[in-house]
Amino acid sequence: MASTTPSKPSSGGLQTTTIIAVVVVGILLIVGGIILGQATPLLFPQQASAEAAQVDNLFHIMLVIGGAIFLLVQGLLVFSMWRFRARKGETGDGEPIHGNTTLEIVWTAIPAVIVFVLTILSWQVFNSLQAPKPGEASVVVAGARFNWAFTYNVPLSILGYEVDETLLPPDVKDDLADDGTVSITSATLYSYVNQPVALAMDARDVIHAFWVPAFRVKQDLIPGRTTTVRFTPTVADTYPSGIQCAELCGANHGIMRADIVVAENEAEYNKLLTPILESRLFPPADPVVRGRAILESNVYPCYTCHVLSDLSSANWVGNVGPALDGVADRAATSRANATSQTAAEYLYTSIHEPGAYLVPGYGNLMPQLGVPECDVWAMVAYLATQSTSGSAPFEVVQPDVCIPQVSGPPGSEPPPAGEATAEAAAETEVVPAEATAEATAEGS
Amino acid sequence: MASITLPVGGGTQSGAAEAPKLRVSDFLRWSVDHKIIGVQYMAVALFFFIVGGTLAMLIRWELLTPNLDVVQTGTQYNTLFSVHGLVMIFLWIIPMMAGFGNYLVPLQLGAKDMAFPWLNAFAFWLIPPAGILLIGSMLVGAPESGWTQYPPLSTLYSGDGQTLAALSIHLLGISSILGAINFIVTIKNMRPAGMGWWQLPLFCWATLATAIIVVMATPFLAGGLTLLILDKIAGTSFFDAGNGGDPQLWQNVFWFYSHPAVYIMILPGMGMLSEVLATHARKPVFGYKMVAISSMAIALVGFTVWAHHMFTSLTPELRVPFMITSMIIAVPTGIKIFSWLGTIWGGKIRFTSAMLFGLGFLSMFVVGGIGGVMLAAIPFDIHVHDTYFVVSHLHFVLYGGSVFTIYAGIYHWFPKITGRMLDERLGKWHFALTYVGFFFSFFPMNFAGMLGMPRRVAYYLPEFQSVNTVISISAFVLGISTFVMLYNIWISMRHGKKAGANPWRALTLEWATTSPPPSTNFIDDPVPFHDPYGYGDKDSQAYLDDIDKRFGVGEDVPVPRPAVQPAASGD
Amino acid sequence: MSEMSLEKAPAASVEAAHGHEHNPGARSENLKFATWLYLASEVVIFATMIGVFIVFRFHNPEIVQRVHKETNILLVTLNTFLLLTSSWAMVMGLREIQRDNRQGLIRWFGLMCILGTVFVGLQYVEYQELAHIGVALFNQGNEFDGFGMRFYAPTAFHGVHVIIGVLWGLFVMNNARKGNYSSSNYAGVEVFGLYWHFVDVVWIILFTMLYLV
The missing domain is CATH 1.10.287 (Helix Hairpins)
Structure with missing residues (x-):
């Protein structure tokens, strides 16, 4: 007062x-x-x-x-700080205003x-x-530590030439739908301008989140359920690392990224998908080449957890799982002893059923990725070449169904000789029953 | 009011009462004295503040570059921020607020102690072992799933450290619940004659609201953590989708606790702020009843907003109701902000360090508040969810909010606790460094987040390096600022100016006794002034003069006495 | 372990007289109010677990029905009856102390503790029976997968509460033996009574949700 x-x-x-x-x-x-x-x-x-x-x-x-x-x-x-400051030497209180x-x-x-x-x-x-948009394209997304994979259903008609369906690889034949579409998987998300897209997303291990900053969309991927996210791209461009995982998923969460390519129109879009489709329809005959191509494509998240110098150009620098340099030597010796399997079987099981045998010092962190049977065998063939000597210390025999019948689109080289020997050898080997496993793996 | 003369009871003693001397050894052992327990809480909390701050500095050092360099693996980085978050929330802010509550609530009520002194001590002594457990968890298979601990990352993909961290949080939760029960009983049943609900100091109101939240929400966390720990050690699969569980169940349980928990962390601070602003602006709290009611409203509505943390995972149809409640909660918060502005408007503002942090809170918290409303808007939240925008928002409300009020509280009540003033010059340096360091640490995070930088990443795209450099350098300034305060506390404990009973001429009851108060707090049953914020009132001047006469005035007191004082003259 | 500390605290604070004496009436008011608050927080913990079960029940009614078909409801019904009886014994004990009859209190509380112990024993028999038909805490790849953990967690948690309640009851009996209670000072008994009623009520809810519905 x-x-x-x-x-x-x-x-x-x-x-x-x-x-x-x-x-x-x-x-x-x-x-x-x-x-x-x-x-x-x-x-x-x-x-x-x-x-x-x-x-x-x-x-x-x-x-x-x-x-x-x-x-x-x-x-x-x-304003208050200036106007109502206590001046030097000023004593007393402000006005007793209790409210208004x-x-x-x-x-x-x-x-x-x-x-x-x-x-x-x-x-x-x-x-x-x-809201669902009319004419939505549907893409299936799989998130696994620490990688994205996108699966498209593509009609064979985009190739622009006739394909003899009887000569396709067996797993492709199984996959071929009545409407003439085949599923292809890529580590890149493709789309085109003004095409509404709906992504159906599954998480293979932990929770992830699909985020495209340029599109302002985000949706979590939750194990055990399929979630959906919708967007309509409007600008044709390449978006390097355009997709970013936004839900903490472990050690390399920060580099769980993927590229997006938005094409000008449908024709351009089909052109982008054609090479992926062709590599599925006409895989290289040599399983080692095939395996290497699969691992290099980064469709599976292997590279985010394992390091392999031979594939360092494809970003194989992960530090979570065991290093794969010289894996063939270990598979042939210590691991085969520990699991009482053949080296090839050991490698197969490690991919197909990762928890069955754990390399000492590593936890059970690798999810079952649902890799199709033939892809696993091709990977095994390639990994068998990863020895210090540079050549495979053991032989990997491909199951029948995994041996492609044509090696390329019309006009390319015929399948090289030498397949026959591998085929003959396969008959003497005991191989797991693939047909059913394949069907489930390719079900999506 | 007839009761204004001789506020501290019958006044049988005419001379200044002797303040007891504090001995360090009293604070190092079991004690049931609420004042000692309060200081124990604060000391432990400050220790963990330094631990959490060190982790934060490591995080910012790592983020100077887009790739790993300080830490070897992403897991180590994840451990840094997971433990940083858990320590700062459960071992710094919550115990610090509990420390202020313990020290102040009985004093403000004119009581001799809390309702259950033994329980009070027990609740405190759960904290040190829990803290050791949490720090120890870093050594045995790091917890790497953030403070949110979402399964299946926490259950199937993390090490034993995660289990220890969960156990530690469990213990801290129990400690909080026991403390909260004590607060509610004390505030409800132990108010002195003449202090109705509407004469209750606002800090007690805020503590009451907080305690109600703790009692009703923390058991949810306890239940959830029990299931999480069972999943980790007993082989159950409550949260494992592969075995019939549901990972989203955890998110619901966790946020049903953890959203109210953010109010556990801010409401006591808001209570302290009301005390500080009114006292140092020499004006009654504007709209006292609305401020008190809005605390309760926030506590209540706070229970209905949890799923706004799940706007990118919740079933889309369920998101909208939570947007509505989240928007609504901005209204009581706005009432508080404007009431505080109304409090300083027309006052006689004294720019003490406590007041500077109080004003700093107002200017920073409003940024966090506006960001909060933006985050409540689902379409925008979808874009910035789990990005640095959220990191910015949460630090604006927890650091710019809670920590600023804690600082204000430290400068305001340190004289009461120790009998000595903190150095004002160092205090102003502390404020300047904190304010600048804080703003430039956390405001640029808004830009990083909106432009596309997710949170919890050790790797980021090179285009974000410049903004991260600014953030890191500012964070180091912020880190240094803390040591200015710690140094201030250290020297002022021994060499600070004598505070006297009531250096700020404040009206609440804790000032109507010696500094530090005797072990029974008051010599007689004190008589509260009829309005805890009756500044500018003639009667209140008489009441304050009585306190001065009774207990004497400290040396070189910051608030000049209007009446002629024998002991010292004003600045 | 964590539950233990939750239980002990209010009981122990009975003794926390520590010199700040209020009048006994106020003290007993404080204790009772604190116990209500404590029980409120317990309700939330149980609600979490029961909620988990209800969600499961909603999504997998057939598993729950199969378990119901395989198990003997009679035993649990008997057990429920025993727990209710023990609550009645507790109330009788409380009435005795209100009449200043400490011996009566000890006798009734003795009965209550015995009934509580038998309850835990029969609960163990029930667990054995369930384990026998294949209901386990974690999934075993059988038809009852998912039921076990959601069933054992709340019931075991409740069982721990019964055990603590029995121990607390013995503690109250010992206090009574030492003459610590009288018709004017029995807040410690009343507080225990609130707790025991709570344990009882929670069981009735569990019994309804887990066995009947």
């Missing part, structure tokens, strides 16, 4: 000066908010999907409102209205993001 300040800034009566001050400050805040809102495009990455435009627009509105509130609070704070019901109602009501409006706007945008 010893106050010497004459003014009464919060008194109840509405004086003309108060009204003018409130109006002026209000206008300044709105202008300030709008100016801050201009920063929106700078804060986001490239706007490359229909969803991104909606999200950015919503954020722009929130930034204008939030910016105005920010300026209001900081402004009041700084009108004011309190106002600052309860205004935020309430603001959040009500924001809720409605967000709801609308969210509904539009979730």
Whole structure:
């Protein structure tokens, strides 16, 4: 009460000066908010999907409102600090104002209205993001530590030439659907401009999250259920590391990335998929080459956990699982002894059923990836060549169904000789029953 | 008011009461005195603050470059931030707030101790073993699934350290529950005559709201952790989808506790802030009832918003209700912010270090609050979920919020606890370094997150290196700022100016006794002033003068006395 | 272990007189209120576990029905009856101390402790029976997979509460023997009574949710 300040800034009566001050400050805040809102495009990455435009627009509105509130609070704070500072030598207290019901109602009501409006706007945008779009393309996504794989159903017709279906590899024949489509898998997500896409996503081990910053979409992949995310790309471009895992999934979570390629139109898109389809239809005859090609394609997450110098160009630098340099030697000696399997069987089991035998010092961290039978055998053939001597210390015999009948699209070389010997040898070997395993593995 | 004269009871003693001398040994052993327990909480919490801070510095050092260099594997990095999060939440902020609560609640109520002193000590002594367990967990197969511990990463893909960490959190949860029961009983049943609910200091209101949340939410975590630990050691599969479990069950259980837990961490701070702002601005808290009610509203609505942490995993149809509740909770928070602005408006603001941190809180918390409303909007949250935007938001509310209020509380109540003032010049350096370091550590994270940098990554794309460099350097400044405060505490404990009973001329009851208070807190049953924030009132001046007369005034007191004082003159 | 500390604390605080004497009425009010709060938090823990079971029950009704068909509801019903009787014994004991009859309290509480112990014993027999038909804590690849853990966790947790309750009951009896309670001072007995009622009520809910529905 010893106050010497004459003014009464919060008194109840509405004086003309108060009204003018409130109006002026209000206008300044709105202008300030709008100016801050201009920063929106700078804060986001490239706007490359229909969803991104909606999200950015919503954020722009929130930034204008939030910016105005920010300026209001900081402004009041700084103003009060200056205006109501205790001067030197000043004693005593401020005015005993305990409250002002009108004011309190106002600052309860205004935020309430603001959040009500924001809720409605967000709801609308969210509904539009979730709604299925007509003519959606469907892609199956598998997330496994620490890799993405995308599976497309592609009609053989995109090849532009006739394919003799009877000469296709057996697993492709099984996979060939009635509508003439075959599934192909790639480590890159392909799409084209204005084509709505719906991804059906499964997690193989832990929870992952599919995030494309340029598209502003994100959805978790949860073990045990299939989740969906939708987007419509609008800008043709290549997005290196455009997909990023956003849910902590372990040691190399930060590099669980994948590229996106958005083509101009459907024709370009088909052109991008053609080589992948051809490699599926006409795999190289030599299982070692085939295995190497599979491992190099990064369709399976092996490279994110294992290191293998021979494939370092394909990013094989993982540090979670055992190193694979010289794996053939170990398979032929210590591991074969420990598991009482042949070296080839050991390698096969390690991929097919990773928990069956654990290399000392490593936990049971590798998931069952559902790799198709023939792919496993091709990988085994390639891994058998990874010895210090440089040549395979043991022979890997491919099961019948895994031996391709044609080696390339029309016009290319016929299958090389020498297949016959391998085929003959296969008959004497006991091989697991593939047909059923294949069917399940390729079921997607 | 007739009761204003001789506030501290009958006034049979006319001379200044003697403040007891503190001995360090009293704080190193079992004690049931709430003041000693309060200091024990704070000391342990500060120790773990340094531990968690060191981990944070390592994280920022690692993030100076886009690839691994400080740590050898991604797992080690994951351990750093997992333990950083757990330590900072469960061993720094929550125990620190509990420490303030223990020290202040009985004093503010004019009581001799908490309702259950033995239980109080027991709750505290659960913390050191839990802390050792948590730090030890880093050595035996690192916990690497973040403080959220989502299965199956935590159950099937993490080592034994994860189990130890879960056990540690379990113990800390029990400690919290026991402490909270004590707070509720104390505040409900032990108020002195003349202190109705609407005369209760706002810190007690906030502690009450917090304690209610703890009692109702923490057992959820205890239940969930029990199942998680069973999954890890007994071979059950509650959270393993491959064996008939559900990983999302954990997310629901965890966030049903952990969202209310963020209010456990901020509400006591808001209570302290109300005390600090009113006292140092020399003005009553604007809209006292609304501030008190909004604490309760936040506590209540806080139970209905948990799934907004799951906007990218929850079934889409279920997300919208949680957006609505999350938006609603901004309203009581807004009421608090504006009430605090109303409190300083028209005051006589004294820029003490405590007040600077209080004002710093207002300016930082509003940034966190605006970010929070943006995050409640599902479409925008989908983009920035699990990115540095969220890291920024949570540090703005936990560091710019809780830690700033803790700092304000330390500067405000240190004189009461030790009888000596903290050095104001060092305090201002501390504030300046913290404010700048904090802002430039955490504000740029908003940009990194929106532009595409996920959280919890040891590797990031090279384009984010420049922003990360700014963040890391600022973080180092922030780290250094902490040591300014610790140094201040260290020297002021011995050499600080004598505080006297009531250096700030504050009206709540903890100031109506010596600093530090005697072991029974008050010599007689104290009589509270009819309004805990009745500044600017003639009666309150008389009440405060009585305290000064009764207990004497410290040397060189920061708040000048309007009446002529025999002991010392104002600055 | 963690549950132990939860249990012990309120009981131990009975003794925490430590010089700050309030009037006994206020003290007993405090104790009872604290016990209510403590039980509220226990309710939440049990709710978590029962919730887990209900979700499972909802998604896999056939497994639950199969377990019900294989097990003998009679034993559990008897057990439920025993626990209810023990609650009644506890109430009788409380009534005796209100009449200042310490011996009566000890006798009734003795009966209560025996019934509680028998309950735990029969629960063990029940577990044996379930284990015999193949209901295990973790999945064994049989038809009951998924049921075991969701069943054993809440019931074992409840069993631990019964055991602690019996120990606490013995502690109360010992206190009574030493003459610590009277018709004007029996807050310690009342607080235990609240706890024992709680254990009883939780069992009725568990019995309904796990065995009947």
